[in-house]
Amino acid sequence: MSMDDRFDDLAASLDGFYRTWAVYLGLELGLFRRIRAAAPSGVTAAGLATQAGCQPEVIDTWLRLAHAVDLVDLEGDRATMDEHIARVLLDDQRPEYLGGQFVSTVVSSLDHEALVEFARSGRPMEVRPPRYHRAIEALTAQDIAVFFQEGLAALPDLAAALAGGGRVLDVHCGGGKWLIAVATQFPETTLVGVEREPDSLARAVRHVQESGLSGRITIEGRPGEDLPWPGQFDLVYFQDAIHDVLDPVASLRAAWACVRDGGRLVVLDWCLPETLEDSRSVHGAMMWGIQLDQLFQGTRLWDHAGFADLFVQAGIGTPGIVDLPSGATIFIAQRS
Ligand SMILES: C[S@@+](CC[C@H](N)C(=O)[O-])C[C@H]1O[C@@H](n2cnc3c(N)ncnc32)[C@H](O)[C@@H]1O
The missing domain is CATH 3.40.50.150 (Vaccinia Virus protein VP39)
Incomplete structure (x- = not known):
C-alpha cells in the first residue's frame, strides 16, 4: 500500500469510530426504528427530533453523520434506510443481529x-x-x-x-x-x-x-x-x-x-x-x-x-x- 492509501485506511478507522457512535445513538434514541417505520417517504431531521424528543440541531448533525458513513440515505431533507442495514442493527431475533454488539462496544469503552x-x-x-x-x-x-x-x-x-x-x-x-x-x-x-x-x-x-x-x-x-x-x-x-x-x-x-x-x-x-x-x-x-x-x-x-x-x-x-x-x-x- 502507498503512504496515501495507508493514510486513507487509518482515517477510515476514525470514521469507523464515529460510525459506531452514530449506531449507538441511533439505537439508544430509537432513531433507526423511526426512520425504518417512515418508509417509503422517509422523515426529516426536524420530524425525527420531535418524535424522539431530542434537540433538532443534534439530530440534524447525527443524520448528516449517519448519511456520511452510509447508515441512512438522505434525499433532499428526507431520511430513509436500507432494509438490510435495519435488519442487522434492529432485528434481535436474527443470528446476524449486531445492534447489541454496537451498544456493548460503546458502553465498554466508557470504562x-x-x-x-x-x-x-x-x-x-x-x-x-x-x-x-x-x-x-x-x-x-x-x-x-x-x-x-x-x-x-x-x-x-x-x-x-x-x-x-x-x-x-x-x-x-x-x-x-x-x-x-x-x-x-x-x-x-x-x-x-x-x-x-x-x-x-x-x-x-x-x-x-x-x-x-x-x-x-x-x-x-x-x-x-x-x-x-x-x-x-x-x-x-x-x-x-x-x-x-x-x-x-x-x-x-x-x-x-x-x-x-x-x-x-x-x-x-x-x-x-x-x-x-x-x-x-x-x-x-x-x-x-x-x-x-x-x-x-x-x-x-x-x-x-x-x-x-x-x-x-x-x-x-x-x-x-x-x-x-x-x-x-x-x-x-x-x-x-
Ligand atoms: C456475558 S454474560 C452472559 C450472561 C447470559 N448467559 C446471557 O447470555 O445473557 C456472562 C456471565 O458471566 C458471569 N460473570 C461475569 N463476570 C464474572 C466474574 N468475574 N466471576 C464470575 N462470573 C462472572 C456473570 O454471571 C454473567 O452473567
Missing part, C-alpha cells in the same frame, strides 16, 4: 479510561458497572437467535429432547432471556437460572415475572461453581458465560455433576482465531478487540482447543465441537 494503566500493571478492573451488564444483555440477544436458529438446527437430537420436556439449567443466566425463550418454544420444559451479579439477577427475576412464566422458571442468586442439583438436569447450558467466570474448570465440573444420565452439557461461546490469516478477517479482528476488553476485566476467551481443554481439565473428556454459520461455536458433552 476504558483505566485501560492504559491496566496494560502497565496487569491489574484488571475490579467490577463492571450495571450499565455494562445491561449492554451485555443486548449483545446476547444475538446468542439466543444463534442458539435457536443455528444451534438447534445443527443438533436435532437436542431439539427433539427439549420438545419432549425435561429440566434445564442455565448457568450465569444474565437477564434470563434465554430461559424465557426456551420455556416459550418448549412448553414441556421446566427451568432454573443461576446468576451471581446482583443487577443481572434482579433483571432476570423481573423478566421472568413479566413473561408470566414464573411457574416454570426459577431464578437463583448463586455462583456458578455452587450448583446443588446432582444428576437432576437434562440440559445444563452456558451462553457466552464460561469465558467470563473466574474459575471455568470448577464451573464446568459443577455443571457436569448436575447432568443426569443421557443429559447434555452445552457451552455456546465465541472462539479466538487460530491463525494469523483468520485474525485478518472482519470476525477475527472483532474477536481480538473483544479479547483485549476481556483481559481488562480479568477474564479471557480461548481458541477451540483452549475451550475444549477446559472440559478435559474438568474431567468431562473432549467435547463435541460444532462451528455455527454466525461464527459462534457449541461445545457439547452427553452423559452416557
Whole structure:
C-alpha cells in the first residue's frame, strides 16, 4: 500500500469510530426504528427530533453523520434506510443481529479510561458497572437467535429432547432471556437460572415475572461453581458465560455433576482465531478487540482447543465441537 492509501485506511478507522457512535445513538434514541417505520417517504431531521424528543440541531448533525458513513440515505431533507442495514442493527431475533454488539462496544469503552494503566500493571478492573451488564444483555440477544436458529438446527437430537420436556439449567443466566425463550418454544420444559451479579439477577427475576412464566422458571442468586442439583438436569447450558467466570474448570465440573444420565452439557461461546490469516478477517479482528476488553476485566476467551481443554481439565473428556454459520461455536458433552 502507498503512504496515501495507508493514510486513507487509518482515517477510515476514525470514521469507523464515529460510525459506531452514530449506531449507538441511533439505537439508544430509537432513531433507526423511526426512520425504518417512515418508509417509503422517509422523515426529516426536524420530524425525527420531535418524535424522539431530542434537540433538532443534534439530530440534524447525527443524520448528516449517519448519511456520511452510509447508515441512512438522505434525499433532499428526507431520511430513509436500507432494509438490510435495519435488519442487522434492529432485528434481535436474527443470528446476524449486531445492534447489541454496537451498544456493548460503546458502553465498554466508557470504562476504558483505566485501560492504559491496566496494560502497565496487569491489574484488571475490579467490577463492571450495571450499565455494562445491561449492554451485555443486548449483545446476547444475538446468542439466543444463534442458539435457536443455528444451534438447534445443527443438533436435532437436542431439539427433539427439549420438545419432549425435561429440566434445564442455565448457568450465569444474565437477564434470563434465554430461559424465557426456551420455556416459550418448549412448553414441556421446566427451568432454573443461576446468576451471581446482583443487577443481572434482579433483571432476570423481573423478566421472568413479566413473561408470566414464573411457574416454570426459577431464578437463583448463586455462583456458578455452587450448583446443588446432582444428576437432576437434562440440559445444563452456558451462553457466552464460561469465558467470563473466574474459575471455568470448577464451573464446568459443577455443571457436569448436575447432568443426569443421557443429559447434555452445552457451552455456546465465541472462539479466538487460530491463525494469523483468520485474525485478518472482519470476525477475527472483532474477536481480538473483544479479547483485549476481556483481559481488562480479568477474564479471557480461548481458541477451540483452549475451550475444549477446559472440559478435559474438568474431567468431562473432549467435547463435541460444532462451528455455527454466525461464527459462534457449541461445545457439547452427553452423559452416557
Ligand atoms: C456475558 S454474560 C452472559 C450472561 C447470559 N448467559 C446471557 O447470555 O445473557 C456472562 C456471565 O458471566 C458471569 N460473570 C461475569 N463476570 C464474572 C466474574 N468475574 N466471576 C464470575 N462470573 C462472572 C456473570 O454471571 C454473567 O452473567
